[in-house]
Amino acid sequence: MTLSPVLKRLASPLILLSLLPFAAASCGGGDDDTPPPKTVLSVSGDVTTQTQFTLAQIQAQPATTQTVSFGSGTGQQTHVYTGASLWSMLNQIGITTNAAVKNDVLAKYVIATGSDNYRALFAMGELSPDFGNRGNQVVYAETINGTSAALSSTDGPLRVTAPGDVKGGRYVSNLVTLKVGTAVSAVHVAGGGTTTQFQLSGAVATPASFDLAALQALPAVTRTVGTTTYTGVSLWNLLNAADIQASSTIKNDLLGFYLIATGSDGYRVILSLAELSPDFGNQPDIVAYEMNGAPLTTTGFARLVIPGDGKAGRYVSNLLALEVVSAPR
Incomplete structure (x- = not known):
């Protein structure tokens, strides 16, 4: 029987040797049977x-x-x-x-x-x-x-x-x-300056605007950090009163939410709502409007204060906005 040119090429020793690694890989045995780490x-x-x-x-x-x-x-x-x-x-x-x-x-x-x-x-x-x-x-x-x-x-x-x-x-x-x-914010920042009000918005049923009089009309709390005593309102109470729009059909849906705090200069930090909730982190964070009994001045009429933090990076001065956000799934 005469082999066709294609079969003659497949039968050459070099082609057969080149197929051996693939043949070996397709066979069981040895270390190749060990599954990769999961x-x-x-x-x-x-x-x-x-x-x-x-x-x-x-x-x-x-x-x-x-x-x-x-x-x-x-x-x-x-x-x-x-x-x-x-x-x-x-x-x-x-x-x-x-x-x-x-x-x-x-x-x-x-x-x-x-x-x-x-x-x-x-x-x-x-x-x-x-x-x-x-x-x-x-x-x-x-x-x-x-x-x-x-x-x-x-x-x-x-x-x-x-x-x-x-x-x-x-x-x-x-x-x-x-x-x-x-964090993805919808707040437009104009470029600095001393604030006289801030907006509460996002995933809340009752968005609101707060100036100094509005904050002073709410129950006051004090927090002492080192030698400084701040007076203001509970951040959690402020958010909770706005009715955070967490789903009742998703177990602990609140745990997927965060808060963006933005200053007038565009400085932005976030907190998880679980940090603030009395059921979870229970942090005593406040929106302060007085420091050691005196109104805030160059730091704006309101300042976010996080008493338990080691450094003050999350203390947002000249508070311009608070946004409640449900993180995308």
């Missing part, structure tokens, strides 16, 4: 590198152990968790910021989402050691009766913590994604 956590959004972590990679991060207590549907819980710092992990990957914008990281947030699409939002200022320093972790182990063990099947293999929260709504179990976002 991704347990994806990090995306406004980061330098979209990253997928395996459990082993997370366990290789510098770890700390923390004891946390929080309320749940089954009563008060106390846990000892081991894991990696959420802030450190995000910074290792690289949070995308604009160097030309002062404290641009304070306009960023991260959303932690579980395998069931349950989510909770954390403001970067809340996480940063320079500001809120909450100590949130991505945890993979729990100490039970003095013995460290993997998280239970209901919580694991990963969970994010929210130290200091009153209730456990932001302890997202079966954590699968972290998405970094940037």
Whole structure:
């Protein structure tokens, strides 16, 4: 039988040798049977590198152990968790910021989402050691009766913590994604100056405008920071009175909301609404209109004050606007 030219070429030794790697790859056996490490956590959004972590990679991060207590549907819980710092992990990957914008990281947030699409939002200022320093972790182990063990099947293999929260709504179990976002504001800034009023808008049923008289007509609270005593109104009460438009059909929908505070010069920071809610972070933040018994002057008639922060980067002077936003899903 005479071979066709095509078959003669296929039968040549060089062609046969060139096919061997493909033949070997298609056969079982040896190390090729070992499945690749499974991704347990994806990090995306406004980061330098979209990253997928395996459990082993997370366990290789510098770890700390923390004891946390929080309320749940089954009563008060106390846990000892081991894991990696959420802030450190995000910074290792690289949070995308604009160097030309002062404290641009304070306009960023991260959303932690579980395998069931349950989510909770954390403001970067809340996480940063320079500001809120909450100590949130991505945890993979729990100490039970003095013995460290993997998280239970209901919580694991990963969970994010929210130290200091009153209730456990932001302890997202079966954590699968972290998405970094940037606040999107609808407020137009004219370019500075001393403010005499600010607007409350966004995802609220009752938008409003506040001047000094309007603030002074509300129940007053005081907060002392170092040697300075501020007088003003509770930020949470101000927002709650405007009726935040969270969905009643989505479990803890409020945990996906954030607040943008904007000054007259365009300086912008965000807080998660969970930071403010008495059910979760319960932070005593205020919109101040007096400092040590005297009206604010060059800092505008109203100033956002965050008493628990290490630095004053989230103290927004010449307050121009407060916007309530539900982060996109």
